[in-house]
Amino acid sequence: MDMKRDYYEDVQLFESNVVLFWTVVLLVFLFTLPLYVPSYRFSLFNLVLVHVILAVGLNILVGNTGQISLGHAGFFAIGAYGTTLLMTKLGLPFVLALPLAAFISSAFGFILGLPALRLEGPYLSIATLGFGLTVTHIIGHWDFFGGRTGLQVPPLDLGGGFILKTDVQKYYLILIITIFLVLSARNLLKTRVGRAFVAIRDSDIAAEVIGVNLLIYKTLSFAVSAFYAGIAGGLFGFVLGFFNPEPFNLILSIVFLVMIVVGGLGAIAGSIMGATLITILQYSLLKNIKEVPYVGPFMVDISSRWFTVIGLENLNSIVLGLIMIAIVIFEPLGIYGIWLRIKKYWRTWPF
Amino acid sequence: MLKVNNIETWYDLIRALHGISFEVKEGTIVALLGSNGAGKTTTLKTIMRLLYDLREEQPEKGTIEFMGVRIDRKDTEEIVRMGISYVPEGREVFPELTVAENILMGAYTRKDRKGVKEDMERLMARFPILAERRNQEAGYLSGGEQQMLAIARALMSRPKLLMLDEPSLGLSPLLTKQIFDIIKELNEKDGVTILLVEQNVNMALKYAHFAYLMENGRIVRADRPEVLREDEDVKEFYLGIATEQSVKGFKRYRRKVRFR
């Protein structure tokens, strides 16, 4: 009985050499991506990465702490506007403006966390939804924020006149930030704070009785999640170059929620997969199907017979809706669940 | 009346029941005993087909017959309508319905309004504490009160077969006795057949006509209570009459060593 276990095993970054190997492979692939993919794809990839950051943060709140949020577009907007305005109005450098904006966003997260102390389910969703709407509404009514016209984003200056211009250059910056934030989230969830979040989700009474302060941890969860959304928003501004309040609408908040549910609640890998899949599908699934040889004319024919040809683009939302439904129906844990199954299958293969 | 034939049940990749067969004869009280995690609850749930949403084909193998009809592929609702009533583990009352509404839900399958009313009054008389709390949300009842409510609710459907999962759980000694008396009375007066899962083996063996012992998802003994009561193993592990004190003592010693 004196065989001493090494408990660091439980929490270390790479559980085994296999994991380490595949992680390195993945990283090498991500960093060499511009070699294989044409550069115009990178505005989409940048969006994917931004959404990954946000989804990881949102999953901490929704998946791990069990608090629903329909207002994350609001934090996203605070991040975007905060970063841009801190740079243009106060002349702060990017490296300061981005984290500062994220902290502002997380302060708002803290405030929103306060009513969340007593609310749950749909009541909480309406409160957060109201928050999201209010943020964009105020931004849209205040000329300081560029009103409805929007804001021009300044050049992405990393300091010392090192300016990132192209999408590929921005991709590297965002990729590094994403990797850092994803691993931080994973660390956080493995330690005390992360466990306290899970405790609140599963039974808040029991959590309190073992000494978890609900006030602190619920608001903290909102704040952490809003911090991620803030960083994501700040980067989103640079991906776009120009933005107005319009994109930060309720639909976006809902799409974020869809990403993590479809990806897998409470799983970091799930958020990554969900954000990637949903973003890519949203932007490219069955788009311009009319121009595809063979399939296009066939669909046009069907459309003109039973539907309308001008509405053919809606196939995107129809099929995306069906995919969402199918994933949730067949795997309650989302894509992450499917992934686990594949892994399990391969482990026992060929038996 | 109820015939369970070699059933197997799986939780995802874990097999919880390894081919269980037993029979409940009409008009008897049958006890299903066994230690923690033996699979008693799983057996009852399989009979009620409550594990359906885990896996469609549940039980995976084997058959279950009730009054000569196969029910292992029938829906829970239909099984209930055929006359099986079930008191689940952990009460499972409707927390935000009042006590009265909870009891009424027990009679959901019944059509005779007058009979339902009478039965309800009879039960209320039996459990005066429920009568007192009539219009309170059931979720606010104490643990034992909820247990009473769950039993009362199950009785409302006037079942042919009543399956109870640890009915004495959390009840005071006095009430435990009363519950067993009620079970006995139901069995003798109303001719209700009873399948009983119990940890309180003393009590169960006192009231049952026949008992099955389960271990790790298998049935290991089946006999009349009188016989089981005299069995050495049963005595030691289930009735708590340790024959070899030293074994226990050793166990305790070992644990203490490890703990320090």
Next chain:
Amino acid sequence: APGFDDKEIRIAAWGPQTGPAAPWGSVARAPAVLAAMINEQGGIHGRKLKHFVRDDQYNPAQTKVVVKELVEKEGIFSFVCGTGSAGGLAVKDYLAQNKVIWVGPATSVKEYVFPVQPYLFSVYPLYEDEGSILTKYVIEKLGIKEIGVVYQNDPYGKNGLDGVRQRLDHLKMKAVAEIPVEATEKDLSSHVLKLKSAGAKAVLMWVHPTTGVVLVKTAATIGYKPQWVASNTLSDFELMNKISGGLWEGIITGAFMLPPDSDDPRVVKYREAAKKYAPEERFGVFFMAGIMFTEPLVEALKRVGKNLSTEAVLKALNSMKNFQGVGPKLTWSPDQHQGSDSIQIWKCGPGGKTILLQDWTVNELAHWKKK
């Protein structure tokens, strides 16, 4: 890719084809009809026009993705139309960097033309000018002094409001009510009651068509009957009259092209073509606007001749003087890319027929031309 070769010239438009903003989408599809017409006649100096439409759901993030893909994968010579101001502002610098021309954005955004963007040529009259001209008409021709304004809370609405104010300031008057509205609002009783209680006898609207319909319907329920005056966005009388249940009759709007139901041969030609190449499309104001925004590009391509290049087309566009298709007279110069300064005034007649109240009018108060 330069966006053209010996056989074809590739043009493209983005616009919402799906989602809540999809009603605006027909503008982006219309150039295909013009392209088909031209191609049938053998193209422009032997080159056919190829038109791409991309759905961006009115979301600048999507606009950026689809525009980059078009430019870098398909190779686009020039964009036309292009709906949605945020999307346009997000890509205009990118287009300029890649030397892609953009003619006739389907919105009037001041940032597009002030200061001059070398690759961007605007057709759309400024909402400000429209506001000023309409207000003048209401005060001088209709003799109404109590004017209320309902404006959408965005650049479109606010520029319209500025135009009204410009005219009223000039006349030393004041609007009796100025009410902002969000495009998504569906219940406008309080807005209408406020107009009524302010005593507005004419109400000018820079709003979404649906908002306009709800306003008019709501006013009818409480028996409030001002003279409604609206921006050109609400001048699709066939549609508006139908969806307002006939209440649109008598409403006055601004407009910047010939009515789609006109007998003018230029319009008839397009209407016939639309029937042939896009039978499903309703030939309404938005659809025809899409054609109109493309006309000047086609004209410039024709003027350049066989030796096509971006520089040549830019030169042709920059030297365009008083060109008139179905829209207003267009004049561009290297330091002025706001092409039009005039609008017409229409009135909705019985059954959604268009009545021309006032032909092309210039806003004499416009200060942008003086600069």
Next chain:
Amino acid sequence: MYGQLIVEGLSIGACYAVFGIAVVIIYKTSEVINFAQGEMAMISTFVAYHILNVYGWPFWYAFIGALFFAVLLGVFIEVCFLRPAKDPTVLGLIVITLGAEMLLMGLASWKWGAEQKDFALPFSFHKTHELFKGVVINDWSIAVFVMAAVLMIFLYIFFRYTKLGVAMRATQQNEHAARIMGIKVERVFSFAWGFSSLIGALAGMFFAARSTLDPAYMMEPFLRAFAAAVLGGLMSIPGVVIGGGILGILENFVGFHWPAWKPIVAFLVIVAVLCIRPSGLFARHYEKKV
């Protein structure tokens, strides 16, 4: 003016309330907020439009046809999309309704195009009756009031005193236990979805008559109705109706004095109310006992 504001506020509020009731019925049986509710109503209204304009049948045929379609649609969505979900979480179910929303919205836009359509009811808003001096009420509002009142009374009694009504509540609280009671849970769900879709379609047609009909026209009313339902307390039918009324009046008053704040005032007030009463105005807050 204020009299008229109140009448207008109440009538739009009643319309929100009717739609909110549709939301609540599904919530009461399955704890799911149905985000497809608006689109279900939208597509049902489009069916009525289609019957009227393409087949040219009289209004009442179209009306009944649309309601019938709505019931089928509700049941269809429940049976095909929600029921097969294995071991679902509430959020999972919500995502399914979101998927259904996108599906329906896409289908409607594909079939009927994105352009606005007209849809009229026989209850015209042109026809007005004077209540007091200077305060008028129109037929549309009267019809909405009647509809809201009838639904409220009927459903209040239904959920409180009928066996099926109590069974629906029981199903929400504990689906497994409900099965054990012999409640046909599947049927309860189908019933709830069908019924809710029917009520939603009713409200949808009234909304369409007030504004215009297009594939996106129910998004905003859905949000308001959801808000009204939460304000009233989601579990309480009279609460929803009163919540709708409060919301309508509040929005109209704020809209009259500070139009710029109208779109969000409802949400701000609701957050304030929820801070004090975490389960809305009229529902009792159940705190789990340990």
Next chain:
Amino acid sequence: MGDHFRVENLSISFGGLKAVDGVSFDVEPNTIFSIIGPNGSGKTTIFNLICGIYHPHSGRIILEGRNIVGLKPDRIARLGIARTFQNIELFGNATVMDNIMLGRHIHMKTGVFSGAFMWWRGSRAAQEEIVHREEVEKIIDFLDLQSVRDQFVSSLPYGKRKLVELGRALALKPKVLLLDEPSAGMNTEEKEDLSIWIKDIREDYKVTILLIEHDMNMIMGISDRVICLNYGRKIAEGLPQEVQKHPEVIEAYLGEEDIFRHA
């Protein structure tokens, strides 16, 4: 009166119902103090009052000379009171290990930043994790939970879950441990094991135990003092044997027949 742990004149009512009505008792350090009483007599409610889930309408609860009434549950936990629940309140979607680790929450310090920066073995968070995991592993060993260490608690059978809950409460290293029907759902053998464990816990952890039970064998076997409640009021107090013979207790709680032959 001792100042270790004491309850004075505690009362609470729900609506018209007096769930706890003027109950007082005094617990000596390092003893096992049992509370019995018919169903609905207010036992669990007393626990809820002690750990701050409900606030009493009157009365005081003294822990080491300090009145803890009005404090929030997490404060009370930090002062050294841990409990288990009658209906099991575990964190179902976490492993046994994590559940018990959560019991160490108040003894750990890792915050958001140090947690997020757990990049290598020497980092503060990792060091703390290692130390506390060792503690937890001892408890897992003690309660014989090795075999289910990494399982999710939602898939454990009832009896095992009760043990995990006990382990979680132990991990707090409390001064006072409240156990609400810990033996419910266990068979006789397991109950005996549990009795031994509870005694061990008292000795090894030097903890005061308040125990609610319906199993008279267990009560008689391990408690130092017993009180009996009925309708929220204390009807008897004393040594186990005394209470067992108390006529009111017999009438309200035990019933006439002697079914505790093995006591």
